[in-house]
Amino acid sequence: MNILAIDTSNRPMSVALYHNETPLIEHTLNSKRNHSVQLMPAIDYIMKEVNIQPKDLSKIIVANGPGSYTGLRIGVTTAKTLAWTLNIPLVTVSSLELVAANLIYSSGLICSFFDARRGNVFTGLYRAQEGRLTEELPDQNIAMEEWLDRLNDFGEPITMVSPTEHTFSDMVYEILGKRAKWVTGHLSFPQAGQLVLLGKDREPVDIHTTSPQYHRLVEAEVKWLEKNAQNK
Amino acid sequence: MDQEKILAIETSCDETAAAVVEGGTTLLSNVVATQMDIHQKFGGVVPELASRHHIEQITLVIDQALNEAEVTMEEIDAIAVTEGPGLVGALLIGVNAAKTLAFAHQKPLIGVHHIAGHIYANRLEQEFQFPLLSLVVSGGHTELILMKEHGDYEIIGETRDDAAGEAYDKVAKALDLPYPGGPVIDQLAHEGEETYDFPRSWLEKGSFDFSFSGLKTAVVNQIHQLKQKNEPISKANIAASFQASVVDVLVEKTYQAAQQYGVKQLIVAGGVSANRALRRSIQERFEGTNIAVSIPPLYLCTDNAAMIGAAASIQYRNNQYASLNLNAQPGLMIER
Structure with missing residues (x-):
């Protein structure tokens, strides 16, 4: 079974090709260039390198958010179109779980987060135990300060990990103190191969209706809802 | 020899569309999923919302286009897509x-200019005769484009401020009419009379450029004055007077340009070409000339993918293919 995995949720872009649980090739880059330009050539490249044709693919796994709206749509559009046209299953995995999965062989709480600007984050809380991840708090869009107060209630050490640039280091220290540990560098970046390990046995999604998990309404919708609530 | 079958995709604004076109002239299918009702309550297209809806529709629409055309991907000779201009997030879904x-089927990829598509919508109805002049009018464009041969575009006039369709939307807003303004104003104008003498912006002599912001301001000021004086506002008469000014300028400049460049065919394209007053007025002005006038049927006036497939046919025959690093180009120019 040849599995193609794709992540374009944030600035890093990662694609991987696995044969069952065996990695064949993984290609990850972290540059300011455009995922829309780079994704298809990257997939073309990794498949040619290991001599696999599109028709030889048997499953697609994609990180479907949260993250950069545009980035997510590039990955998810490509993944769903490929799965549909090749008539193979599509599996989606949380983009936050993907980052947390870098620490899957540790033990304890892992908070992965992406900067969502103006003091907000996209974040989720996972627990690693015996090579498995379980969700402790669901992925959400929340003010970092409020989120850290909730993390504080766990009273346990928490490993913080983020592939995006942010300015929350001081706030994390103030609220969680020494219970917060940071993982940076290589292990803070999404690696598409982890998608295969997380998603290979998961239930496929309905390809046509699949879209990213944005975890946030469009601003015009928020304003419209506020206005209509006032008028009532 | 069989003519090429092109699968075309268009997502530049608020319609998710796919079509199969044979030989650039025969429509095998034409599927359009519109988001009009979704954006209506916001008084205009919300780009992020448009992108979110495109991704939910894209494979459904393509699937339906192939089914209706009764062709499989193996029988498709090339994939065409609007690369620009348009909303970048929306374009990205189609691209x-x-x-x-x-990539999946190892077929040639063709990037198409949205306006070239609007022009080529007419080739699904009637073969082109060069030199050919196109009046392209929509929510985002007001342009006179001269073509001496297939795939060759020269802009000889364009708007210096608002597009015609944009002026319609702004006037509709000032009259508390729903979005989009074009069809509503066209309907109201039909019921009203031209009682206000709104300005016609001809610009300097010999120019084929357009300007609609002065007209829009004049209309808005007139509405304010009537409101201040507590006089009744006849929306129908304002609509009729506004529309008369827009149509006058569009038709006259188009006529002058057609004469000056000695064109054999005139094409009216883009969303505003659905406007009844414009269609009638163009036909009348060009009556008795040797210029063939073609205005597409209503379903080809608004955004669709059939027009993209028609335009792509020319590029297919010239082997003008894109590579897998094709990107959305929100500000793409039509002139080379």
């Missing part, structure tokens, strides 16, 4: 879907 299909 990435098209690239994926081209």
Whole structure:
């Protein structure tokens, strides 16, 4: 079974090709260039390198958010179109779980987060135990300060990990103190191969209706809802 | 020899569309999923919302286009997609879907200019005669484009401020009419009379450029004055007077340009070409000339993918293919 995995949720872009649980090739880059330009050539490249044709693919796994709206749509559009046209299953995995999965062989709480600007984050809380991840708090869009107060209630050490640039280091220290540990560098970046390990046995999604998990309404919708609530 | 079959995709604004076109002239299918009702309550297209809806529709629409055309991907000769201009987030959905299909089935990929599509919508109805002049009018464009041969575009006039369709939307807003303004104003104008003498912006002599912001301001000021004086506002008469000014300028400049460049065919394209007053007025002005006038049927006036497939046919025959690094180009120019 040849599995193609794709992540374009944030600035890093990662694609991987696995044969069952065996990695064949993984290609990850972290540059300011455009995922829309780079994704298809990257997939073309990794498949040619290991001599696999599109028709030889048997499953697609994609990180479907949260993250950069545009980035997510590039990955998810490509993944769903490929799965549909090749008539193979599509599996989606949380983009936050993907980052947390870098620490899957540790033990304890892992908070992965992406900067969502103006003091907000996209974040989720996972627990690693015996090579498995379980969700402790669901992925959400929340003010970092409020989120850290909730993390504080766990009273346990928490490993913080983020592939995006942010300015929350001081706030994390103030609220969680020494219970917060940071993982940076290589292990803070999404690696598409982890998608295969997380998603290979998961239930496929309905390809046509699949879209990213944005975890946030469009601003015009928020304003419209506020206005209509006032008028009532 | 069989003529090429092109699968075309268009997602530049608020319609998710796919079509199969044979030989650039025969429509095998034409599927359009519109988001009009979704954006209506916001008084205009919300780009992020448009992108979110495109991704939910894209494979459904392509699937339906293939089914209705009764062709499989193996029988498709090339994949065409609007690369620009348009909303970048919206364009990206179509571009990435098209690239994926081209990659998965090892088919040529063709990037098409949205306006070239609007012009080529007419070739699904009638073969082109060069030199050919196109009046392209929509929510985002007001342009006179001269073509001496297939795939060759020269802009000889364009708007210096608002597009014609944009002026319609702004006037509709000032009259508390729903979005989009074009069809509503066209309907109201039909019921009203031209009682206000709104300005016609001809610009300097010999120019084929347009300007609609002065007209829009004049209309808005007139509405304010009536409101201040507590006089009744006849929306129908304002609509009729506004529309008369827009149509006058569009038709006259188009006529002058057609004469000056000695064209054999005139094409009216883009969303505003659905406007009844414009259609009638163009026909009347060009009556008795040797210039063939073609105005597409209503379903080809608004955004659709059939027009993209028609335009792509020319590029297919010239082997003008894109590579897998094709990107959305929100500000793409039509002139080379």
